[in-house]
Amino acid sequence: MTDLTKTFANLLLHGDTTNAYKLVENLIFEGYTSLYVYENIVRDALYYIGYLWEIDEISVADEHLATGTADFVLTKLDANLGQMLTHEQHERKSKQVMLFCIEGEEHYIGIKMAANVFKEHNWNVKYLGPNLPLEHAIHFANKMKPNVICFSVTVSHHLKQIPTYIKALEQLDYKPQLMIGSRLIDKYQFSHFVSKDTIIISDLEELSHWIKERAKQRDRAKTFN
CATH class of the missing domain: 1.10.1240.10 (Methionine synthase domain)
Incomplete structure (x- = not known):
């Protein structure tokens, strides 16, 4: 430090x-x-x-x-x-992300910084903060239909809730991309808690890289269409 x-x-x-x-x-x-x-x-x-x-x-x-x-x-x-941000950058916000901490998780600064990173890349951000029960996460997702649902866990005894959240959110009809961020990733095998389709993010630099790569893929798709 x-x-x-x-x-x-x-x-x-x-x-x-x-x-x-x-x-x-x-x-x-x-x-x-x-x-x-x-x-x-x-x-x-x-x-x-x-x-x-x-x-x-x-x-x-x-x-x-x-x-x-x-x-x-x-x-x-x-x-x-x-x-x-320029007016043009504000107008370009076409992708939406929903971010929150799972129920009982009060450590929210990490997910708030992740929300800021998405905003700086011109995403429409719905930041729901700490301690969000699953039923409310599902209700909000069905209402807003974000492209990405990103949630955070910081305390190890909350890890057991992750499979329940993943399974329920994967059943949403419109199939958003699920993403989980945690400082515990280096200590635990997160592959035991998430599905193969869930993106695991260990830090904000990795998140920023993912957002940039997604933007490049979208731009390439527009070029060929």
Whole structure:
């Protein structure tokens, strides 16, 4: 972890929204990508804060304050990056994605950053946040019919719910692409929990690559049609 990431973590723990945002804003102005900020600043800072909680250096209240501050920073960054999109880019939003955390899962910053990545690639994003029961996920999917349904799990004891979500969402009539993201992918064999048609995403860089490749395939298809 870099000194900059540790500084950001301390700002989160103090609830310093102003200076936490200034730190990431300065990085963007210096030419760093939002993806770099998400992966190397926000994510790593939150991992560090989680470690401090595990060794009893901070309380649950401290962790909640840090999460809320990170949420504020991401929301503001998303809004400001959105202003940089041209009118043409806004009009091109033809693909829709639905993102959420499974029931009981309260760790939502990762899926919120994934939502931001989709937005920056001009997707129409429906971000439903943490702790979404399966029946509500199905109802919303049937109503909105997103092209991609992306959900997240962070705590290991929630892994047992994944097959239930996958099986139910695969039965949707219009057959969306299912995608799961988790920091647990390196620790567990996710192939045991998901079907062969589910895309497993280990980090935001991999997600960004997938979105870009899908766009290229779509452009090639348009060329030959």
